[in-house]
Amino acid sequence: MPVQQMNLFKSPKPQTWTVSEVNSYVRDLLESDHNLQDLWIQGEISNLSRPRSGHIYFTLKDAQSSIKCVMWKNIAARQEIPIREGDAVEAHGNLSVYERSGQYQLYVDFLRPRGEGKLSREFLRLKAQLEKEGLFAPEMKKAIPLWPTRIGIVTSPTGAALQDMLNTIQRRYPLVEVILASASVQGTAAPSQIVNGIQLLNREANVDVILVGRGGGSIEDLWAFNDESVARAIFASRIPVISGVGHETDFTIADFVADLRAPTPTAAAELAVPDQEELRGTTQKFNARLARIMRTTLVEQRWNLENITSRLRRVSPAVAVRTGRQRLDELQNRLERGENLTLWQKRAELDNLTGRLNALNPAAILKRGYAILTREDGTCVRQVAQVMGGNRLNVRVTDGDFGVIVED
Numbered sequence: 470m471p472v473q474q475m476n477l478f479k480s481p482k483p484q485t486w487t488v489s490e491v492n493s494y495v496r497d498l499l500e501s502d503h504n505l506q507d508l509w510i511q512g513e514i515s516n517l518s519r520p521r522s523g524h525i526y527f528t529l530k531d532a533q534s535s536i537k538c539v540m541w542k543n544i545a546a547r548q549e550i551p552i553r554e555g556d557a558v559e560a561h562g563n564l565s566v567y568e569r570s571g572q573y574q575l576y577v578d579f580l581r582p583r584g585e586g587k588l589s590r591e592f593l594r595l596k597a598q599l600e601k602e603g604l605f606a607p608e609m610k611k612a613i614p615l616w617p618t619r620i621g622i623v624t625s626p627t628g629a630a631l632q633d634m635l636n637t638i639q640r641r642y643p644l645v646e647v648i649l650a651s652a653s654v655q656g657t658a659a660p661s662q663i664v665n666g667i668q669l670l671n672r673e674a675n676v677d678v679i680l681v682g683r684g685g686g687s688i689e690d691l692w693a694f695n696d697e698s699v700a701r702a703i704f705a706s707r708i709p710v711i712s713g714v715g716h717e718t719d720f721t722i723a724d725f726v727a728d729l730r731a732p733t734p735t736a737a738a739e740l741a742v743p744d745q746e747e748l749r750g751t752t753q754k755f756n757a758r759l760a761r762i763m764r765t766t767l768v769e770q771r772w773n774l775e776n777i778t779s780r781l782r783r784v785s786p787a788v789a790v791r792t793g794r795q796r797l798d799e800l801q802n803r804l805e806r807g808e809n810l811t812l813w814q815k816r817a818e819l820d821n822l823t824g825r826l827n828a829l830n831p832a833a834i835l836k837r838g839y840a841i842l843t844r845e846d847g848t849c850v851r852q853v854a855q856v857m858g859g860n861r862l863n864v865r866v867t868d869g870d871f872g873v874i875v876e877d
Contacts, residue, residue, distance in 0.1 A: 488571065489568060492571045493568060506563040508563070514558060515527065516528040524545070525545050539574055539576050540576075541576075551685070558581065561577065583689070599726065604725075605725045613729055617677035619645065619676045620647050621674050622679070622680045624683055625653060631734075634682070635738075654683035659693035660693050667681065667699075667706055668702060678741050679711070680741055681710055681712050681714075683714060685715040694712070699723055703726045710728050711728065711730075711731055711740055713737025717733060842856075842862050842863070858875050861875075
């Protein structure tokens with residue numbers, strides 16, 4: 470094997486590098502170091518930039534130093550937490566060099582709030598414990614009232630979340646009354662104040678629903694709503710509780726225990742009260758539907774009334790009365806005709822009898838020149854043998870009586 474002997478007495482000629490070669494060399498050095506390809510760096514976000522490309526550029530800094538960071542568009546789209554100026558975070562990624570400017574930087578593939586690892590483990594532990602105890606069970610959830618008259622809110626009196634909730638309630642349903650139970654929503658004193666607010670509203674306020682929440686923040690900022698005492702106070706509340714903590718991507722233990730979880734405080738207020746515009750539209754629809762139903766009902770009932778009236782007319786006693794009245798008139802006419810006929814017949818008979826009587830009446834005979842002779846004893850003389858000479862007889866003629874004496 471040939472061996473090259475180094476000339477110890479001749480100085481080596483120094484190599485001249487180009488800028489690109491140096492940057493490339495440094496990049497290879499960084500990328501070949503395993504420790505620098507899988508590391509977490511904690512710091513505060515500054516110089517945040519979001520160009521049209523969708524990539525995110527920012528600087529991580531602490532009290533003494535800073536480092537440039539890049540998050541590519543496809544990774545930023547999967548990022549779960551908001552990336553905001555001034556947030557304290559832990560960034561995972563690899564170090565390399567941007568050869569064009571000779572600047573080394575961290576290529577970030579994941580961001581989490583600072584201290585999230587320990588807090589996340591505590592969050593998962595408590596979540597598993599409370600879930601095992603049944604605090605998250607769906608059958609334990611209380612129904613949210615549709616038409617609340619009084620709402621309790623547990624939050625900071627100076628936070629933007631309270632104003633957002635009040636503005637939303639005023640816009641959607643101004644008839645409701647709001648009772649505020651002031652509580653700190655961040656820091657060591659926050660859990661006990663939140664618990665006291667929930668218990669106070671249950672004990673004295675006579676509200677229909679309770680809103681518990683605050684605006685967004687880091688996991689440390691929201692940690693009061695991951696406190697076990699807060700979770701148990703929400704579960705023990707006899708009044709339905711709506712949680713609205715942080716942003717839509719934020720989840721706390723309070724969200725799991727609450728009877729209803731809202732993604733934001735504003736959304737919690739929206740879920741707590743109906744929308745007056747929707748109610749107005751619904752009322753108009755019901756009014757129109759009611760008017761149609763009433764018109765249809767009136768037409769049907771009018772038809773039913775006419776049908777029943779027609780049936781009543783057919784079976785009404787008035788028909789029988791009218792028929793009986795007409796029959797009475799017919800019978801009365803017949804009776805009158807019968808009476809007239811009978812009267813005429815009787816009159817004819819009477820006239821006939823009168824004529825016959827007149828024909829047999831002695832007075833009529835006397836008018837024809839005849840006379841009636843009666844003896845003193847009143848017997849009528851019909852034969853000559855009934856009288857003797859010297860008898861006194863009474864002679865009746867048409868205009869009176871006179872006496873005679875029989876001579877022969």
